[in-house]
Amino acid sequence: MLTAIVFLPLLVAVLLAAVPRCGDATARWVWVGAATIELALVGVVWAGYETPPPGELAFAERAAWIPGVGSSYHLGVDGLSLPLMAMTAVVFLACAVYALRERHRPRVQASLFLFLQSVCLGVFAAADLILFFVFFDLSIVGMYVVIAGWGHGDRARSALKFFLYTFLGSLALLTGFIGLYAAADPHTFDMPTLTAENPLAGRPLAGGVVLAAILIGLAVKTPTVPFHTWLPPAHTDAPAVGSAVLAGVLLKLGTYGFVRIAAPMLPQAWRGWAWVIVAVGVVSVLYGALVALAQTNLKRMIAYTSINHMGYVVLAVGVAGLVSVDTVEPRVVAVTGAVTQMVSHGLITAALFLLAGVLYERAGSYDLHAYGGLAAPAPAFAAFFAVGAFASLGLPAFSGFIAEFQVFAGSIATAPVTAVALLGILVTAALFLRAGQTLLTGPTAGCAKGFGDLRATELWSVGPLLALSLLIGVLPRPLLDLVEPAARTVVDLLGR
Amino acid sequence: MMRAELLLPEMLLAGGALVVLLGGSFTPRHRQWILRGVAAAVCGTVIITAAVALSAPANTAFDGTYAVDTGTGVARILAATGCLLVLALAGDELAGSARESEAYALLLFATAGAVLLAGATDLLALVVGFLLASIPLYALIGLAGAGAGAEAVLKTYLLGALFGILLLLGVTLLAGTTGTTAYADLAARLPDAPRSVVTAAVVAVIGGLMFKAGGFPAHFWVPDAAQGGTATAATFLTTVPKIGALLAVHRLAEVLPGSSNWPTVVATLAVASMLLGNLAAYWQTDVRRLLGWSTVSQVGYLLVPVVATGRSDLAQPSLLVYLAGYTVTNVAAFAVTAALPRHRGRTSWRGVAAAAPWLAAALVVALLGLVGTPPTAVFVGKLTAASAAWDGGYAWLAVVVFINSALSLFYYLRWLIPLYQPWAVAPPDRPGRWSTTVAVVAAVLSLAVGIAAGLVWRAAGG
Numbered sequence: 001m002l003t004a005i006v007f008l009p010l011l012v013a014v015l016l017a018a019v020p021r022c023g024d025a026t027a028r029w030v031w032v033g034a035a036t037i038e039l040a041l042v043g044v045v046w047a048g049y050e051t052p053p054p055g056e057l058a059f060a061e062r063a064a065w066i067p068g069v070g071s072s073y074h075l076g077v078d079g080l081s082l083p084l085m086a087m088t089a090v091v092f093l094a095c096a097v098y099a100l101r102e103r104h105r106p107r108v109q110a111s112l113f114l115f116l117q118s119v120c121l122g123v124f125a126a127a128d129l130i131l132f133f134v135f136f137d138l139s140i141v142g143m144y145v146v147i148a149g150w151g152h153g154d155r156a157r158s159a160l161k162f163f164l165y166t167f168l169g170s171l172a173l174l175t176g177f178i179g180l181y182a183a184a185d186p187h188t189f190d191m192p193t194l195t196a197e198n199p200l201a202g203r204p205l206a207g208g209v210v211l212a213a214i215l216i217g218l219a220v221k222t223p224t225v226p227f228h229t230w231l232p233p234a235h236t237d238a239p240a241v242g243s244a245v246l247a248g249v250l251l252k253l254g255t256y257g258f259v260r261i262a263a264p265m266l267p268q269a270w271r272g273w274a275w276v277i278v279a280v281g282v283v284s285v286l287y288g289a290l291v292a293l294a295q296t297n298l299k300r301m302i303a304y305t306s307i308n309h310m311g312y313v314v315l316a317v318g319v320a321g322l323v324s325v326d327t328v329e330p331r332v333v334a335v336t337g338a339v340t341q342m343v344s345h346g347l348i349t350a351a352l353f354l355l356a357g358v359l360y361e362r363a364g365s366y367d368l369h370a371y372g373g374l375a376a377p378a379p380a381f382a383a384f385f386a387v388g389a390f391a392s393l394g395l396p397a398f399s400g401f402i403a404e405f406q407v408f409a410g411s412i413a414t415a416p417v418t419a420v421a422l423l424g425i426l427v428t429a430a431l432f433l434r435a436g437q438t439l440l441t442g443p444t445a446g447c448a449k450g451f452g453d454l455r456a457t458e459l460w461s462v463g464p465l466l467a468l469s470l471l472i473g474v475l476p477r478p479l480l481d482l483v484e485p486a487a488r489t490v491v492d493l494l495g496r
Numbered sequence: 497m498m499r500a501e502l503l504l505p506e507m508l509l510a511g512g513a514l515v516v517l518l519g520g521s522f523t524p525r526h527r528q529w530i531l532r533g534v535a536a537a538v539c540g541t542v543i544i545t546a547a548v549a550l551s552a553p554a555n556t557a558f559d560g561t562y563a564v565d566t567g568t569g570v571a572r573i574l575a576a577t578g579c580l581l582v583l584a585l586a587g588d589e590l591a592g593s594a595r596e597s598e599a600y601a602l603l604l605f606a607t608a609g610a611v612l613l614a615g616a617t618d619l620l621a622l623v624v625g626f627l628l629a630s631i632p633l634y635a636l637i638g639l640a641g642a643g644a645g646a647e648a649v650l651k652t653y654l655l656g657a658l659f660g661i662l663l664l665l666g667v668t669l670l671a672g673t674t675g676t677t678a679y680a681d682l683a684a685r686l687p688d689a690p691r692s693v694v695t696a697a698v699v700a701v702i703g704g705l706m707f708k709a710g711g712f713p714a715h716f717w718v719p720d721a722a723q724g725g726t727a728t729a730a731t732f733l734t735t736v737p738k739i740g741a742l743l744a745v746h747r748l749a750e751v752l753p754g755s756s757n758w759p760t761v762v763a764t765l766a767v768a769s770m771l772l773g774n775l776a777a778y779w780q781t782d783v784r785r786l787l788g789w790s791t792v793s794q795v796g797y798l799l800v801p802v803v804a805t806g807r808s809d810l811a812q813p814s815l816l817v818y819l820a821g822y823t824v825t826n827v828a829a830f831a832v833t834a835a836l837p838r839h840r841g842r843t844s845w846r847g848v849a850a851a852a853p854w855l856a857a858a859l860v861v862a863l864l865g866l867v868g869t870p871p872t873a874v875f876v877g878k879l880t881a882a883s884a885a886w887d888g889g890y891a892w893l894a895v896v897v898f899i900n901s902a903l904s905l906f907y908y909l910r911w912l913i914p915l916y917q918p919w920a921v922a923p924p925d926r927p928g929r930w931s932t933t934v935a936v937v938a939a940v941l942s943l944a945v946g947i948a949a950g951l952v953w954r955a956a957g958g
Contacts, residue, residue, distance in 0.1 A: 068813060068953040069880055130879065134870035141869060149916065156913060167867075167905055171898035174879070178894055182886040 002075040005041045006122045013114035024106045031110035035093040042089045054489045070188035074127040079486025081124040087346040091248040092117045095241040098461035116142040120249045129177040129189040140166045146242040158237040165230035173217025179210035195264045207269035214262045221254030222310050224284045235303035240357020247306050248350035252342045255313045264493040274321030281315030282421045289427035298366045299356050309345045313338045316407040319414045327414045334410025335487035344399035351465040352388045363447035373444035378453040382440045389432040391469045399472035502557040502564045505542045505572045512538030513604035520597025528596040535600040539580040546572035561618035566957035570816045571614035571743050574823050578736040579607040581827045586728040587930030606632040613740030619667040619677040629737050630656050636729040637721050644724030652717040659714045663704025669697035683751035694756040708741035711795035712768040722788030727834035734791040735826050742798050749805040763803045770796030770900040777907045782840050801881040804888030814880035816956035821873025828862035828938035835931035847919025852927045856915045858939035863908040865942050868901045873945035
């Protein structure tokens with residue numbers, strides 16, 4: 001089942017690339033069709049999912065790949081990966097719908113995004129470090145081509161910067177993986193085995209070095225301060241669907257690595273470095289929010305709020321490492337919040353970036369001050385943007401609130417000093433309100449004159465994303481029931 | 497014991513070369529393609545016989561001077577595959593040229609030399625292999641004729657002579673201190689030999705072999721030959737001789753005593769080759785020269801598993817898997833340059849993707865493969881090589897490998913980017929058919945070896 005989910009988009013991508021005669025319209029609809037089937041398949045997995053016992057994965061599939069180096073084709077899902085897979089399927093479907101009006105080489109674009117969907121789902125489903133890395137690295141290549149091929153502005157430079165930065169990070173990650181492999185006895189790259197074995201227990205120096213390599217790799221991808229400088233230019237120059245996937249899905253590959261690999265496999269080193277991770281999280285939260293406040297380019301602003309939102313995740317997983325007996329429950333809450341935040345941020349930021357794409361498509365500018373009073377000519381756009389902004393700043397009844405509330409409830413109960421990160425929410429609220437005000441209210445001026453309202457493809461791509469965020473905000477239980485047992489396992493593993 | 501029948505693939509190569517050489521003298525120029533077919537048939541037969549022999553237990557021939565084991569078997573297959581691909585590539589460039597059949601004979605001779613280098617377990621056999629692999633190369637590079645080709649062949653010849661003497665010096669020292677040239681006896685006697693002499697000899701022998709491998713400090717000829725020689729020669733000499741030379745270093749490393757510090761020597765050469773190759777490739781504008789420097793850096797990575805020889809079970813299989821990946825990937829990259837021989841400047845590649853999408857795709861796979869992007873074969877090679885080094889106690893070397901891979905990404909991308917831009921002045925040339933086919937086949941092989949790495953690993957004795 002998981003193999004089908006991971007490789008179906010790749011198969012369709014190859015077919016689309018290999019059949020140049022299929023028309024543009026066909027290609028667009030094939031993409032939408034494939035993305036819909038993917039979502040349905042993930043839905044089937046979700047429906048049939050039963051929480052596996054700790055240390056095991058549901059829907060596991062395993063076959064020999066390179067037995068000589070202890071690497072196998074091993075897939076599986078649990079409460080950490082399944083929500084992210086579902087989110088990935090939703091975001092890619094939204095992008096497929098949004099791109100129905102794409103005019104620049106739609107066949108190749110569809111093929112490329114299906115490839116990206118394959119590798120992103122592959123990262124979440126992988127239960128072998130090498131398999132994880134294969135998909136992780138290919139996601140970088142795919143996104144590079146998206147930015148360089150369909151972007152605008154100084155896209156070649158931004159794409160190159162993105163590639164070099166994240167590739168360097170991925171190699172640091174691979175170095176860390178080899179460290180884990182060499183420490184395990186017998187040598188293996190299998191994730192559940194490594195997690196159970198805790199190979200670097202009792203070797204603080206080696207454990208610290210390996211964790212440092214893995215953390216650098218994941219921190220570049222997430223990104224956290226100070227490894228974030230590739231993100232704003234990459235987003236600014238990427239096409240709307242590219243930005244949505246980059247922020248919605250690719251950033252999660254980094255944060256997912258924290259809860260899947262770094263923390264459970266290196267618990268001792270993680271505990272030793274927990275305060276550093278917490279500090280990086282808090283700095284990312286505050287720095288991301290403050291820099292976002294200073295932006296006048298809408299896309300750069302959303303990009304920096306991504307750094308802020310990923311900061312909450314890093315904060316929460318850092319706090320999970322501050323082990324003491326009486327804080328188990330708060331730490332479970334914090335990790336649950338971190339995973340919820342990954343899902344929530346994926347939905348909301350993808351929606352916001354698609355809306356930013358609408359702005360650029362109509363008027364060719366992301367500059368907030370070039371617009372004014374958009375609410376009059378484009379009421380649907382204004383409503384969606386307002387909803388997206390409120391969801392992003394963590395208003396109750398949206399998924400962002402559920403996530404951030406849990407992150408803070410868990411963090412502050414474990415380490416009260418982390419309350420300082422609450423300032424981030426305040427700043428984010430201010431900047432979204434200000435952006436909404438500049439864009440939407442007042443007399444219609446500048447680029448807003450003659451601005452066409454949302455079209456069907458835009459409504460049906462952005463709308464479901466925001467609706468899902470609202471749904472999670474109102475009815476969080478189904479998601480939390482899925483995540484909580486897995487979060488508890490992570491916290492238990494960290495306590496070893 | 498003689499057991500000459502064990503050397504059937506080597507005899508086929510040498511005999512085939514003679515047949516092609518003599519046959520060429522009696523064949524009119526417009527029919528010389530027949531000899532290309534003969535040479536290709538020889539390579540195909542070698543691959544088959546070597547594959548059959550691979551399943552037989554390890555053995556030695558000619559009184560223990562030549563090992564017929566997994567290493568030699570894989571080297572035969574790889575060298576013959578490399579030669580076969582190069583022969584196909586020559587269809588565009590050499591067909592109908594004045595020195596066609598001679599070139600094919602030289603290719604077969606040099607392949608035989610590379611295989612001999614890979615299997616030699618006696619210092620004198622090693623020297624024979626070295627010479628047999630070197631001398632045809634001088635002539636091959638010289639086929640390009642005037643200008644840069646002449647400079648390249650002179651440089652190669654002088655360096656070859658110098659490092660050949662160095663190799664002989666090292667062999668003399670080893671033989672003088674131990675009274676034997678057979679590896680089996682060397683392993684027993686070297687621990688008692690004077691340490692300083694052994695160290696000096698090790699430096700000399702490995703340094704000499706670096707000429708064939710095209711690694712630091714004997715790498716100067718590689719970029720010149722890659723740029724100045726014909727595409728056929730450039731592809732061949734950056735691929736096939738490396739297989740022999742690196743296996744020769746590996747075999748030698750198996751018998752050297754740890755007290756001679758050979759791991760330090762090899763690790764130093766590895767780091768120097770990687771760094772120098774990558775840094776020198778940075779601002780190259782001629783794509784063939786860029787690839788030439790890139791092969792220097794690849795030798796650095798290939799030396800990493802050699803460092804772990806005797807300390808990690810992964811060493812030999814990872815070396816062989818990396819060599820397999822390198823052979824097909826490097827041939828793919830050079831074949832792309834052979835398809836468009838007039839496009840030498842990096843910027844002249846603009847618009848190639850639109851005009852020849854398959855060729856461009858092959859180049860993308862090849863260059864990203866050389867960086868070590870999964871799931872290509874070189875990724876598996878780099879991964880297992882770094883794992884072997886870490887496993888053998890050289891964790892820092894694994895880190896150096898990945899830092900260098902990141903460094904190399906930039907110059908490969910600099911070449912890939914123009915491909916996807918619209919052309920500025922004139923549309924690109926029509927790519928050669930043979931070269932394009934070779935490029936695509938080799939790129940597909942590079943992906944296939946990466947995905948089926950488990951099978952390749954088992955064939956490599958892991």
